[in-house]
Every structure is written in structure tokens, then in C-alpha cells.
Amino acid sequence: MTTICLVRHGETDWNAQGKIQGKTDIPLNAAGVEQATRCGHHLSASNWDLMITSPLQRARTTAEIINESLMLPLIEMEEFAEKHFGDAEGMTYEERALTFPDRFYPNQEDNDLFAKRLEIGLKRIADRYPNQRVLLVSHGGVINALLGELSNGEIGSGKTRLLNTCLSHIQFDRDQWLIKNYNQVSHLQKSGSKI
Template sequence: MTKIYIVRHGETDWNCEGRLQGGTDTTLNVRGKRQATICRNYFEQIKCDAIFTSTLQRAMLTATIMNETLKLPLIPLKEFAERTFGAAEGMTYEERIKEYPHKEYPDQETIDQLIERIASGLQKIHDQYPNGKVLLVTHGAVIHTLFSMVENAEIFPQSARLSNGGVSTIHKQDGKWWLDKYNEIQHLLEQ
């Protein structure tokens, strides 16, 4: 059984400003780096085999900070990069609603393309660690979409906001992915 601990990357300035990041390669702010350190401490007691990460620097830096003491193989996978939102990237929520009230952003990646990409990444993880536990550092839209792909998707409310540094878990059993827990943040509150 493959078990994946999914971590949303640490906070960026664009997260604070409500800007849509998508494929724009933003980096962590001071708080985001602290969240990555807290996540690292959280995982020191959990035996994992590897860290997979999106190729975007906000996720890569989160994974790198986490791996400073975990010392696991660090494997970037483009399959877990954030969904691209085309012309809407960099816009605030208010700007997006005004310009694109139906969320039809020019040149954005389709949901079907994103699902196909995520499924490919999940298969790569499972093929490499069919009986392992791994970390995956990725992005909000990727995590939301991934949760729509699991067998028990109904336990995750689609309106739920995923916290930077929040931890969720899925596992593969009998050829199907299942959601165990989502957006655990207790470790962030205790620090």
C-alpha cells in the first residue's frame, strides 16, 4: 500500500495579497519558510521514504527546507506543478471577478489536462514506492483536484480552504486511491 502525505507549500506574498499564482514561479515569504520548518519538525517522527515535489520554487523551497534534517531522496515532478491559469495569473480575486466573471481565463490549463497530469504523477509515485510512505509538496488547485479523483471524494468539502503548510493523507489500496485526512493544521497552531 502506498501512502502519500500531501503538504501544501508554505506561504508566499501573493498568497497574502490574494493573487492567483498558478504557473507563475513565486517564492516563499518569511512566514512560508517558517511553515516549512514546522512541517519538517512534524515529519521527523514519521518514517518516510522520499519527498516528491512540484517543480515550482515555492514548493521546491518548502521541500528543501523540510529535507534539511529528514535527508530523504528529493524528487521533483512536473506533474504536480500548479494548474496554469493563463491571463488571470497575478490578478487579485476582485480583478479576476471583474475581468472574468465566469472564471473562463484565456490560456488556462483545463481540468481534464490537470487530472491527466496528476494521475500520471500518482502512478509514478506508486510505481517507485508501491509499499512505501512518501511526502508530496504541491499546490492548492492540485490538491483540490487530486481529492476529486479519490474514491471517497465526498468526504472533502470542495469549498474548504487548504492552509499553507497543511497536511493531508491519501493511500492506494486494491488499485484505488482513498483520502484519509485533509488539511491537518494542528502542528502549525502549536508553534
């Protein structure tokens, strides 16, 4: 069976400020680099076959830092880039609530097209890498959309706040993806506290 460990990218300044990023290409901050380093050390204790990353720099840099410990083939897949949130990008939650109280963001990527893009990406992984263990570094919106779809809405978008560099595991078994766990962050703990 194919196993995917979904890894959310490390922290950026916009994450720290509560701003929605979407396709805006924001780099990791120092905390994000540290999170990615810890994530790499943690993941090096398991065997992985390859790593896939979103092309956006916060995900790609996270993948490259993790890969310093693993030395895996690294593949970019546009399907797993973050959703484009249109005119809301760069706004905090409070600013979005005031400006767009109906939560409709002008010029954002259509939800159905976003879901289809992710479905195509998962199918490509299942078809190209059967029975392999894949690390997939992506974004909170992408991972939450996948978790929401695979759990029939029990978790995911609007319900689950994913932490930076959290790990979520899914497996492709008997022609369907199953969630094994999600939002795992034990690798970020040091002396009983999170960074």
C-alpha cells in the same frame, strides 16, 4: 500499501495578498519559511521513504526546508506543478470576479489535461514506490484537484480552502487511492494561535 502525505507549499507574498499564482514562480516569504520549518519538525516524528516535489520554487524550497529535518531522497516531478491559470495569474479573487465573472480564464491549462497529468503522476508513484511512505510537496490547486477526484467531488476544488503547509494523507490500497484525512494544520499552532 503506498501512503502519500500531500503537503501544500509555504506562504508566498501572493498568497498573503490573495493573488492566484498558477505557474508564476513566486518565492516563499518569511512566514512561508517558518511554516515549512515547523512542518519539517512535525514530519520528522514519523518515518518517510522519500520526498517528491513540484519544480516550482515555492514548493521546492518548502521541500528543501522540510528535508533539513528528514534527509530523504528528493525527486522533482513536473506532473505535480501547479495548474496554469492563464490570464488570471497575478489577480486577486475580486479582480478575477470582475474581469472573468464566468470564471473562464483565457489561456489557462485545460481541466481535463490537468486531471490527466495528476492521474499519470499518481500512477507513477504507485508503480515506482509500492508500499512506501512518500511526502509530496505541491500546490493548493493540485491537492484540491486530487482530493476532489478521490472524494467524487465531496471535498476539494471549489469546496475546500487549503492552508499553507497543510497535510493531507492518501493511501493506495486494493488498486485505489483513499483519503485518510486532509487540511491538517496542528503543526502550525504555537501557544494556541496559527502563524
